[in-house]
Amino acid sequence: MRGTARFDFMHFMPYIHLPENHKEFHSVWVDFPNKYYSPQRGHELYERYLAELILADKVGFDAIVVNEHHNTAYSMMAAPNLIAAAVIPQIKNAKICVWGTPPNLEYPNRLAEEYAMLDVLSQGRLEVAFPLGTGMEYWANPISPASARQRYRESIDIILQGWTQDGPTTYYGDFYTYRYLNPWPRPYQKPHPACYIVGTGSPETVELAAKLGFGYSAVFVTKQRALELNQQLRRSAAEHGHQIRPEQLPLQIITYVAETKEKAEQEAIEHMRFFFEDALRTTPNFLAPPGYLSVNELKKRAALADKLHGGFNFEAVNEAFFVAVGTADQVVEQLQEWGETMGTNHFNLLAAIGNMPHWKVVKNLTLIGQDVIPRVRAHATAERRVAAE
Amino acid sequence: MAAILFPSQFKRETHVVNGVNTIVLSAGSGPPLVFMHGAGIWHGLNFALPWTQKFRVIVPFHPGLGEADDDPAMTDLHDYVMHYLDLFDALGIDKFRLVGFSLGGWLAAKFAVEHGHRVERLVLVGPAGLRGKERPKGDLFLLPPEQIPSLLVSNFDVIKPYLPSDPKDLDFVGARYREGGTLARLLWERPYDTKLPRYLHRLTMPTLLVWGEDDKLVPVQNAEFWRHHVPRAEFQTFKGAGHLVLDEKREAVDAVQRFLS
Numbered sequence: 001m002r003g004t005a006r007f008d009f010m011h012f013m014p015y016i017h018l019p020e021n022h023k024e025f026h027s028v029w030v031d032f033p034n035k036y037y038s039p040q041r042g043h044e045l046y047e048r049y050l051a052e053l054i055l056a057d058k059v060g061f062d063a064i065v066v067n068e069h070h071n072t073a074y075s076m077m078a079a080p081n082l083i084a085a086a087v088i089p090q091i092k093n094a095k096i097c098v099w100g101t102p103p104n105l106e107y108p109n110r111l112a113e114e115y116a117m118l119d120v121l122s123q124g125r126l127e128v129a130f131p132l133g134t135g136m137e138y139w140a141n142p143i144s145p146a147s148a149r150q151r152y153r154e155s156i157d158i159i160l161q162g163w164t165q166d167g168p169t170t171y172y173g174d175f176y177t178y179r180y181l182n183p184w185p186r187p188y189q190k191p192h193p194a195c196y197i198v199g200t201g202s203p204e205t206v207e208l209a210a211k212l213g214f215g216y217s218a219v220f221v222t223k224q225r226a227l228e229l230n231q232q233l234r235r236s237a238a239e240h241g242h243q244i245r246p247e248q249l250p251l252q253i254i255t256y257v258a259e260t261k262e263k264a265e266q267e268a269i270e271h272m273r274f275f276f277e278d279a280l281r282t283t284p285n286f287l288a289p290p291g292y293l294s295v296n297e298l299k300k301r302a303a304l305a306d307k308l309h310g311g312f313n314f315e316a317v318n319e320a321f322f323v324a325v326g327t328a329d330q331v332v333e334q335l336q337e338w339g340e341t342m343g344t345n346h347f348n349l350l351a352a353i354g355n356m357p358h359w360k361v362v363k364n365l366t367l368i369g370q371d372v373i374p375r376v377r378a379h380a381t382a383e384r385r386v387a388a389e
Numbered sequence: 390m391a392a393i394l395f396p397s398q399f400k401r402e403t404h405v406v407n408g409v410n411t412i413v414l415s416a417g418s419g420p421p422l423v424f425m426h427g428a429g430i431w432h433g434l435n436f437a438l439p440w441t442q443k444f445r446v447i448v449p450f451h452p453g454l455g456e457a458d459d460d461p462a463m464t465d466l467h468d469y470v471m472h473y474l475d476l477f478d479a480l481g482i483d484k485f486r487l488v489g490f491s492l493g494g495w496l497a498a499k500f501a502v503e504h505g506h507r508v509e510r511l512v513l514v515g516p517a518g519l520r521g522k523e524r525p526k527g528d529l530f531l532l533p534p535e536q537i538p539s540l541l542v543s544n545f546d547v548i549k550p551y552l553p554s555d556p557k558d559l560d561f562v563g564a565r566y567r568e569g570g571t572l573a574r575l576l577w578e579r580p581y582d583t584k585l586p587r588y589l590h591r592l593t594m595p596t597l598l599v600w601g602e603d604d605k606l607v608p609v610q611n612a613e614f615w616r617h618h619v620p621r622a623e624f625q626t627f628k629g630a631g632h633l634v635l636d637e638k639r640e641a642v643d644a645v646q647r648f649l650s
Contacts, residue, residue: 146573147464285533290569291577299563 005339005380006247007373008097008348009056009365010065013049013083014279015073016355017041027282029072029136042076049076050083052352052361054090059369063095063127065348067198068102070140074279081114088122095125099198099217102133103155104148105141108176111155112162112183115193124188129196129217130156132205135287146291149204151175156212163192196250201229202297210236215248217348222320226251230342249344253322253335255351256360257367261326265314267360268325268353273312275354328371335376345380392550394433398441399448404479406472412456413480414448417441420509421482422649424448425500427491427517428529428572429565430455432541432551436635439642443650444486449476451493453571464574466582470500477507486649488512491527491607491632492572495582502588511592512645513622514599515607515632519614520581527607528580529572534565543603543631589618596622597648599641601630623648 019036022028053064066083069075077083084096096118103111119126132152138145154173158181161169167182187193196215199205206229209216216233218226230249237244254272258264284305288298317323324334339345351368352361395401399414414434422444424437430450440446450457451469463469477483487508489497494516501508517527532540535556542548553561596619600609609626616624625644630637635645 142578144573144577146570146577283533288566289573289577290530290566291571291573293566295563295567295570298566299559302557302559302562 005335005345005347005373005376006062007060007368007376008063008065008095008250008346009053009061009352010067010099010252010348010350011049011053011352012074012279012350013045013066013076014355015042015045015076016274018073018278022278025281027286028074028278029069029282030139030286032071032073034071036073045076048358049352050087050090052358052365053083053087055362056351056365056369057091057094059365060373061094061349061365061369063097064091065097065099067099067129067131068137069134070137072136081118084118084126085121088118088125095127096122097127097129099127099129099196100131102137102152103130103159104151105133105137105143106155108155108158109162109178109181109183112159113185115159116163116183116185116187119188119193120185122188124193126187126189126193127196128193129198130214131198132202135289135292136282138289138292139286144291145289147175148292153208156208160192160212163187194248196248201225202293206233207236209233210242211240213237213240213242213244215244215250217250217252219252223322226322227342230344234343246343246345248346249342250346250348251322251338251342251344252348252350253324253338254353255331255349255368256325256353256364257328257331257372258363259327261330264325264327268356269314271354271356271360272314272317272323273354276312276317279354328367328375331368331372332375332379335372336379339376339380347376392433392435394431394551396435396438398438399434399446404476406475406479407460409452409460409472410458411452411472411476412450413476414450415445417444417446419444421445421447421485423477423482423485423487425487425489425493425497426451426455427493428454429568431561431564432548432633432636436642439639440646440649443646447480447482447485449473451496451571453574454568459567459571461574466496466499466575469496470503473500474504483507484509486510486512488514488645488649489516490514490635492517494518495585498589498592499582499585501594502585502591505591505594508594510649511594511596512599512648513596513615514635514641514645515601515604516598516615517580517607518582518585519611520583521608521611521614527611529606530577530580532606534562534569540605541632542637543601543629544637547637548633586614586618589615592619592622595648597645598622598624599634599645600624600626601632601634601637601641602626602628603630604632604634606632 066080068080070078080098084098115128154175158171162181162183168180171178171181196217197205197209198217201218201221218229234244256264256268324331351364398416402413404411452460484507487497494513495518501511600612627634627638627641634641
């Protein structure tokens, strides 16, 4: 593993108080009735989740990560910039990663401004990612999934122009006209905060990251697929004259540390089950609104969904995805191994899993901060020394 | 899928219109009758055979639907009106009878509003395009794709032969998804035309509105909007028929034929 290892704590901030009959609903996204949201319990959860993000900074994580979803109990971050703004004054060291608002679901000038505000507020600690947004977001927002990719490209173009060129400039696009593109404030970092594309590995988004020299974070793809995507990104980026650095390839890992392997599994599995069976539950139609995927991709995913049919299975999930549940030793070893194979030193840990109670998240973050982060870092540093000798 | 979608009487021609391969089916002889199909044509054309006794029935596939190629640059219904101006030039037809069903009804009305001198008689069958007051508003996107077929008819047996035995048949699902993408380009952000009512008074040609009384997709109540804007239009409804009234009721096919003759 090259360079200093970097650790992010990613929080989904789920609304975990689902009604008893929630399994009767085909989806906890899009049309899941919002009468089941209690603002009082929502308030308690916000307080708790913000405390967890702040704790991650204190125990030694390098960054906290938030993201955006709509119409769902899966996430209480319809506007992740608000969460970022709420934690910035209380997080003194860690980077603030908003990974992120789909740029095609917001006016691009406004998103450029909001991100610049966060960057200035945090004195240059912001990182952003540009997701296309899940299929579900298109049922919740008045933007067509059929032109989503074109609008997405144009929005990123506008944001980068607003950040990198002295304003006012003009932009005459297919979707937006700017006579005075002149965002105040400008980002603290020059030329702008580090940018990533977040995606499930469609060829278009990987190619875009390669072209722009952005990092790429594959989410909800299998280990094998994630490896292929990293390799593909390096190749395509090289063709565009960009060399992808290890820290540009955040690796998303479900992580839970406890005293013994058995205890870790026992404490984590029920919340992983909640995450996969309940928090992610939705319909094929919501996942893939018309025009959102190519027909080939749709057929591939439909065939795969049929194969994965059935309830949550820890072994199967463990096998398919990056899951590190065990003792600190085991997790350290696992991370080092994946860092090597994936060519990254950037670990984005899903350490607040599903409906995990506060005490487990605190325990998990504390053990990771105490026993995992320093050792992976030391290992990476030792390796660098060896390489230098 | 047991049924033959397009009976052998229909001959197939390919016309390249603005670079898009457009397949046109035609059968019969007599004055030209153009049929504009709806958002899907997987239920075939068997219902149209009686018309071929008296007319040259011309059924072009709309770009992005059925057997026509995709053209992602076509992003609103007016692009389809322009497409048909080119296609009708290529086919060498000037004046014709025009029958439009569902989305094709909306398109036919739009074409006739803009180019009324070419439309001798107009039939709109369960046309989409006007904003209804109640749900469903003819908004296909509110319906899960797997539920759409059964909502199209009053008697499911009528369309059963055109559906795959396995509802998860990947080719069928993929073909519908591809058509859904075309429809999303046209209709996602606005599944109706707010300007059309302003111009419907231009439908001065003899016009017939046809509806299935059990239409669950574009409920027959929507006919009131059309009749309000086109007061001289004749209006016929058919009992025991859903949105696919032509497929379900031979009487409806005959009524269209009588009106066009």
